Amino acid sequence: MRNKSGAQYAASKYIEFTVNKPMSLLDFIMESMKGISRNKAKDILTGHGITVDRKSVSQYNYELRPGMVVRVSKHKRNNELKNKYVKIVYEDKDLIVIEKSAGILSMPAVTQQFSIKTVLDEYFTRRHFKCTAHVVHRLDRDTSGLMMYAKNIEVQRILEEHWQEIVTDRRYVAVVSGKMEKEGGTISSWLKDNKAYVTYSSPTDNGGKYAVTHFHTLDARERYSLVELKLETGRKNQIRVHMQDIGHPVVGDSKYGNGSDPIGRLGLHAYRLNFYHPITGEPMEFETPFPTLFTKLFPVSKPFHSTTEAPSE
Incomplete structure (x- = not known):
């Protein structure tokens, strides 16, 4: 899938810098791009015009380490x-x-x-x-x-x-009902819709599609838990049905839930999407913060961090 022109294509779009000392991303941009104003640097960050080691970053205070590669988009957002x-x-x-x-x-x-x-x-x-x-x-x-x-x-x-080869990581964060008993694991079953378009799960082949979901518990309280999920397959309603299967349905789910709705919406957010560019082959990595409606249920002294590897048993 990779194209030999990928490097040249990327070079035409970015100015690239290598970090040589620890500092915040905003300070690094201002130091590296002589003459740029603080507001202009913030605009580039807010507009997702910066990548660090090929991962899109928009935090002003993101801590850089020596050896990291920072790219600044040449194109105006x-x-x-x-x-x-x-x-x-x-x-x-x-x-x-x-x-x-x-x-x-x-x-x-x-x-x-x-x-x-x-x-x-x-x-x-x-x-x-x-x-x-x-x-x-x-x-x-x-x-x-x-x-x-x-x-x-x-x-x-x-x-x-070529979806399976191109997309390297898709992850979700979910607020689910009850206290998760396990730190992590894998849920697998066959999923099939009935005539009312409700998806049913079966541990044996029911003529539907096989589905696999990996989970990692980030925080578990008495009433709710915060869970990271990675799909090995991408079936309709997969996460919602699989969390129902293990007795911890996603909150705010009127179809597969238990009536719990502490945040006034479905507690499911796709926070990471990594893939190879379908034309250039360049690795593309995107991540969004966990919704504040989710994290307010789990007050902590420091931000949540996702796992670096795929959740597994």
Whole structure:
């Protein structure tokens, strides 16, 4: 999947610096880019124009260590998209990565229904781009987090046909009911919809699709737990059904939950999306903070950190 022109393509988009002493990211940008104002440096960070070791970072006080590689985008961020449901995280001529709010469909179920796709198509039209958003994966209406859309049929085809090789890490964070007993583990079953479109789980083959979910407990309290999840397969309603299977349904889930709704929304957020660029082969890594509605249930003295390896048994 990698293209020999990937390095040149990346070099044309970024100014690259190597860190030689510990310091905050904002201070490093100001020191490395002589003459840049503090506000301008903050604008670049806020607009996701900075990567550290190829991971998008927007924290002003992110601590850098010697040897880290910082890239600053040469292209001015376009902030024309103003929509409470959609935030652009990254965009190039082939694809767009967005952060989705809860309460909006990934794609329309009927023509012109309000969805991420219709928002992006209107955005492209306003910018006079001759492209539309092509869906390559979905999040449920009430799940928030990172999504990727192709901007042409060819990129959509590559992503659909090589999804398992291209996407290297997709992770979620969830607030679930009750106190998780295990630090981590794996849930597996066959998932199949009934005529009412309710997904049922079976430990044996029921004619449905095999699904595997890895989990890692980040915090466990008496009433609620905060859990990190990694999908080995991407089935419809997989996380919601699997958490119901082990007796800890996602909070705010009217379909597979137990009525618990402490945050006024579904407690599921796709916080990490890592993949190889389908055209250049360049590693792309994106991560969003855990929603504050989630973490307010788990007051701690320091921020939560995800696991560096895939959760497993």
